[in-house]
Amino acid sequence: AQSVTQPDIHITVSEGASLELRCNYSYGATPYLFWYVQSPGQGLQLLLKYFSGDTLVQGIKGFEAEFKRSQSSFNLRKPSVHWSDAAEYFCAVGRSSNTGKLIFGQGTTLQVKP
Amino acid sequence: DADVTQTPRNRITKTGKRIMLECSQTKGHDRMYWYRQDPGLGLRLIYYSFDVKDINKGEISDGYSVSRQAQAKFSLSLESAIPNQTALYFCATGGLPTDTQYFGPGTRLTVL
Numbered sequence: 001a002q003s004v005t006q007p008d009i010h011i012t013v014s015e016g017a018s019l020e021l022r023c024n025y026s027y028g029a030t031p032y033l034f035w036y037v038q039s040p041g042q043g044l045q046l047l048l049k050y051f052s053g054d055t056l057v058q059g060i061k062g063f064e065a066e067f068k069r070s071q072s073s074f075n076l077r078k079p080s081v082h083w084s085d086a087a088e089y090f091c092a093v094g095r096s097s098n099t100g101k102l103i104f105g106q107g108t109t110l111q112v113k114p
Numbered sequence: 115d116a117d118v119t120q121t122p123r124n125r126i127t128k129t130g131k132r133i134m135l136e137c138s139q140t141k142g143h144d145r146m147y148w149y150r151q152d153p154g155l156g157l158r159l160i161y162y163s164f165d166v167k168d169i170n171k172g173e174i175s176d177g178y179s180v181s182r183q184a185q186a187k188f189s190l191s192l193e194s195a196i197p198n199q200t201a202l203y204f205c206a207t208g209g210l211p212t213d214t215q216y217f218g219p220g221t222r223l224t225v226l
Contacts, residue, residue, distance in 0.1 A: 036217075043204060043218055101147075
């Protein structure tokens with residue numbers, strides 16, 4: 001069955017520290033992979049996406065993610081967290097040829113300490 | 115102006131009432147989606163549409179119906195609202211070839 005797991009429900013980091021949010025997926029084919037961010041009271045904003053090619057992808061707001069096929073992972077990273085990064089982060093997988101539906105993880109809530 | 119808009123943004127209704135949530139997009143995408151978000155469950159797909167004549171059920175369609183009035187408009191209806199439909203509802207659009215989805219701001223629905 002297709003699924004996405006975000007093992008960490010809640011993460012707290014200090015401002016200026018590095019961040020890594022984990023995402024593991026189960027999918028029959030090579031998936032398209034996405035990270036979205038949801039700030040309090042807001043909709044979901046696309047941070048970055050992977051379709052093919054270079055396995056390290058750059059996104060907005062200084063985020064990057066690395067696709068590791070052997071580990072079925074697509075972890076999100078940022079070298080230095082800002083207080084404004086406090087939000088909920090969702091990993092999603094899908095493939096356009098397969099109806100275009102996305103499967104979302106449960107989300108990881110990031111808290112940033114001053 | 116936002117590419118994907120949802121109305122209303124907040125709605126409080128009573129059990130048994132009919133309610134409609136509306137979504138409009140200016141991105142020119144053919145594909146539109148309705149999701150429901152509940153704490154700890156992520157987003158779950160209710161219905162999706164690939165064009166005006168192509169509407170499909172998602173994983174949690176019971177108790178909901180949809181209408182695709184035009185390429186740019188996709189409405190979600192709750193025929194008889196119940197309290198466990200209290201949630202945050204998102205509309206999204208997507209286009210080929212990669213179907214990256216873009217989300218509206220959400221509608222917070224409370225059913226009393």
